[in-house]
Amino acid sequence: MVKQTIQIFARVKPPVRKHQQGIYSIDEDEKLIPSLEIILPRDLADGFVNNKRESYKFKFQRIFDQDAKQETIFENIAKPVAGSVLEGYNGTIFAYGQTGSGKTFTITGGAERYSDRGIIPRTLSYIFEQLQKDSSKMYTTHISYLEIYNECGYDLLDPRHEASSLEDLPKVTVLEDPDQNIHLKNLTLHQATTEEEALNLLFLGDTNRMIAETPMNQASTRSHCIFTIHLSSKEPGSATVRHAKLHLVDLAGSERVAKTGVGGHLLTEAKYINLSLHYLEQVIIALSEKHRSHIPYRNSMMTSVLRDSLGGNCMTTMIATLSLEKRNLDESISTCRFAQRVALIKNEAVLNEEIDPRLMIKRLQKEIQELKDELAMVTGEQRTEALTEAELLQLEKLITSFLEDQDPESRLEVGADMRKVHHCFHHLKKLLNDKKIFGNNTVSNTVSSESKDQDCQEPLKEEEYRKLRDILKQRDNEISILSEVMKKLPLSWFERGMREEMSLGRQEAFEIFKRDHADSVTIDDNKQILKQRFSEAKALGESINEARSKIGHLKEEITQRHIQQVALGISENMAVPLMPDQQEEKLRSQLEEEKRRYKTMFTRLKALKVEIEHLQLLMDKAKVKLQKEFEVWWADEATNLQVNSPAVNSLDHTKPFLQTSDSLHEQSQLFSNKSSGGWEVQGQGTGRFDVCDVNARKILPSPCPSPHSQKQSSTSTPLEDSIPKRPMSSIPLTGDSQTDSDILAFIKARQSILQKQCLGSN
Ligand code: ADP
Ligand code: MG
16 A cells, blocks of 8 residues: 655746746755745736735645656656556546646647657556566556546547547446446447557547537637556466556646636635536545545546546646746646645555456366365375376377476476376376487487487577577568558548548638648648658668578578588587587677667667657647638638628629729728737738637738738727627538639638738838
């Protein structure tokens, strides 16, 4: 049993803009318990804190400042938990903090770089590496991935790729058995035998998570995602199975409503956007109070699911993610306060062991048999009938495997039946005699002590060759699997599907959109890296093949050399010289060297494969995101066209719009208004598209900020507000191609107006 309080860590996110950074300091020396001090500027403190406190101090196990790398986070936070899960204890790591503070970045990772991968992929890598190293136990790994939104659970590992909203995913419900154990109905557990399989599951879940999200449901900020690694282990021959679960939890954003609350109330009387986080807090408070007998787990789905993973039998770790920008200081303080309460909870993790009934039956049957045999021996009751043909055969098989078994401790178990014992002795005697005759005829006429040595050495070498051959065969298989994987094009099912459904107009617009999208740089970068990795993998593959054939040749040479030596011994009627053959030694050391080289290259190739797969999946994800953002943008363009274009209003598709200077003026008005309607305009007159307001998920062409439009921004009312938005769902996915080309024309016309404006203002 391991007793400890919940571990709490803090991680500070780098600010989006340096000048928005709030004041804080990290004190690492204070009696070895680090603390974080957040300073509230006096004016801000006046606004909502009664006692005008300016400085808040919080203790954490460790505090990771802005520059902490993902690797450091994994090593310090997740690795110890993963370690105890490998030992058979339950573990939970949850990230808590306001939206945008880095929860997803910490738990899953960033979508751009391989080095940005977060706790989940690194933990999977670590666990599988450890499992491979430990041959003393048999392990089974399963993965599940659950999203909880609005008190409903959804299975993110639905493999059908059909979900376009959360509701399309299988609904998961909580069931409680009479022993108050929680069962999750409909949550699928997928077995993963390798890191690669587990990573694929993670990406399947993440893709479902992303596709299911719409700007309407804001699932990412309001839902909880729980990625669970279920690990079972058993020692060979033992009937005891250990089960351990590791929950990696990305909680909903912890922000509270009523930011403009009456002075003093905000920090104490917090109201949550998310009710289930409120219930989580209640559970945490109850757990941290010593004599509470009732813990209100049942109030929400999330607390029910994490019932055995928060207090009690679990090693639990919390990461408070903090975005310490000036405007977020109050949220950061409440995150830290929550962490302080969490730190009071004491846990007692015990090993979850259970007896496998099938193994138990087998063991008991064996024991009964042994007792019966013992009894027969003691009472001297002998069986009289002869052994059957089948029994004899069975005995001979047993003897053969006993003789082949390299383990000096191995035993020949025939039970306490004297008939069987006698038969074994007879059979062994026969084998020994046969071998003597065989030995005399083939190797030498005199059974010298040297040739006896030779007899002992020969099988050892053969054994070595056999092992080598097996390893080679296994590597061959692995290489062919690897090259299969590498042949796969990184084009996802999603993009293909969407392309086929697009009209030509839309496709063209998509190309424009893609070209100018901020993410395309990342996609291109990743493509470049992928290319490099591919060629490195290819070169490695070739070197591995070379090394393999070298190993083959060396092996052949050694065999030849050996045969020669034996032949020499026979022809000169003498035993193989005791002196080691130098030529053979040389060949052997070359062989060892080649094997080492082979192994190093193979390990590198394996690591490359993981990286390549990760990059491919990142790219797939980026593409899905691009598609989604394109859809939103396209829908907006369609709305704008409908509202603003006389051509569409009059349903006259043939009339080219934006012909008159009036309409041109109208359009430029529209644009200058739009760019002042609360959307930040980025870029410096390059005519490129930028992601403006991330929350609104809008992508706009960013014009050069002309003095004209900026002046207007202060006086005109935002036009955007007056445009009725057409809901996404009413835009058909397979657009009418006529409408599509209208929208495209509209976009192009606007682009050219913008360009003209830019030129004019220069
Ligand atoms: P949350 O899940 O808490 O809403 P995210 O993890 O999505 O927040 O982070 C918001 C943005 O900040 C993302 O673009 C993410 O890549 C970035 N980010 C978060 N933490 C870090 C960090 N430690 N270093 C660099 N970028 C970060
Ligand atoms: Mg998130």
